[in-house]
Amino acid sequence: MDRTILHCDMNSFFASVELLSHPELKHVPMAVSGSPENRHGIILAKNELAKQYGIVTAETIWSAKKKCPDLKLVPPHHEQYKRYSKLINEIYYRFTDMVEPFSIDESWLDVTASLKLFGSGKEIADTIRKTVKSELGLTLSAGVSYNKIFAKMGSEYKKPDATTVISRENYQAILWPQDVNQMFFVGTATAEKLRKTGIRTIGELAQSDKSLLRALLGKHGDMLYDYANGLDDSPVSHCYEKQKIKSVGNGITFKRNLTTMNDIQTALMALCSTVSARLRKYQMKATGVKVDIKDPYFKTISRQKQLDASTNITEEIYAAALELIAVSWSIGNPIRLLTITGINLVDENEQEQLSFFHEREEIRKKGESLDRAMDAIRSKFGGQSITFGGMINNDLGLDIHDNEESEESDSE
Incomplete structure (x- = not known):
């Protein structure tokens, strides 16, 4: 028997939440954007009217304003988005406990065991859409299928506020x-x-x-x-099943471009310190490091490397990231945004082969001890209570260990 899986995707989520507080903007083109003053001047989300002008997520405010001079901009309120995301998923739990969030505004639901209670997959999806709209004032699009991939593609097929069923019988005609x-x-x-x-x-x-x-x-x-070909049997996770974190990263768009090696080293240390702290928080180690670099013209490169040993030590992640930048970027070419990610994670208690180089192991232990001592100080006195000397009074906009405001990219 085939499963019945839904993928529910909120329509223009950030913008729709903002419109609840700004109903006067409902009938004009509007977008949620970062602040031009600190160079986060890009479009984060837009409403349907703004989409009609060809405005897309991640383009600059300058570009969006050229397309639509009357575009109204509002700043983001991430705590509100998190609150509404929780409320939306609580509605999903009324229909099934098999709910797997994919991002802040979309989730998979396995409703196979709920069909006798609530009707067909399409009926359940339509009921969920009506419930979210009536209780929260937000709309979503839903895909219904026998696997997760086609359900996801179904939610993309028709927007906004629609349900699309993709079955074994019609997927070739639709997709x-x-x-x-x-x-x-x-x-x-x-x-x-x-x-x-x-x-x-x-x-x-x-x-x-x-x-x-x-x-x-x-x-x-x-x-x-x-x-x-519709060959996907990956399960929808139970709502109480802890999702395995696949990567931990942090990225910053700087107040000014990085142009010197000293700039890069200062920024790298801030990012790597945050990434390593998060790895230790999750009790994970990275077996690889990935670096993403974006220049002022939005050209982006991504490079990664495997490590000799898994790690959550700041200095080791820093050394790997610096090596990647040194071999893949011409120092002096400006850098607008830098993201460092620990990838291919393993449990920090996973047994590793012992090294024959006793001296190296002693250095690693000292590095780990130093990091954990800094973790303890920050936990007791705050994230900014201790930092590296090069980051004091920097003009790059670095604010490490501020997890709520940074552009973190922990992936599950």
Whole structure:
């Protein structure tokens, strides 16, 4: 028997929450944006009227204003978004305890065991949409399918405030004609690679030679072939099941561009200190480090490397990140945004092979002891009570260990 899975995706979530406090903006183009003063001047979310002007998330305020000079801007209120996200998921729990949040504004629900109580998958989705709208004043789009991937793609198919059913009988008619970049997990670079081999639609992806996709994209090619053909049996997690964290990162858009090695080292130490502290908080270690760099013209590169040993030590994450930047970025070229991420995480208590280099192990122990001592001081006296000397009175906008305000990217 097939499962019945819903994917519920809030419509223009940040903007819709802001409109609850600013009803006067309901019938004009509006967007939630960062502050131009500290160079977070990008669009974070927009309402449906702003979308009609071609305004997209992550473009600059300057660009958005060129498209729509009358665009109304409001600052973000992240605590409100978290509060409404919790309220929305509490509505989902009325229908099933199999609820798996995918982000702050979207969740998967497995309602297979709830069909006799609440009706078909489509009926449940429609009831949820009506309930969220009547109780919270917000709208969502829902996808209904027999697997998570097609449910997710169903919620994207028709917006706003709609339900789309993607079944074994109709998925080829609905999904296969779409451009390949509409396939879940196909990004811009992957789509370009596929197009160069003549694969332009999801249907052509599904009917491709699997060995060709594997040669082109590695394991990712196998996965995309399966997903395009509806071969996904991944479960929806129980609401009480703790999600395994896959990566821990932190990124900052700086008040001014990084242009010197000293700038980079100062910024790196702040970011790596925060990432390592979060890893220790979660009792995890990273076996790899990833660096994302964006310049003032929004050109972005991403580089990563595996480590010789798993770690949550600031100095080791810093050394790996600095090495990646040194070999992949021309020092002197300006950096607008920098993100450091610990990847491929393992439990910090996982047994590692002992090193024959006793001296190196002693250095690692000292580094870990220092980090944990700083953790204890910050826990008792506050996040800013102790820091590294290079970050005092910096003009980059660094504010480490302020987890609520930083652009953290912990991924589950």
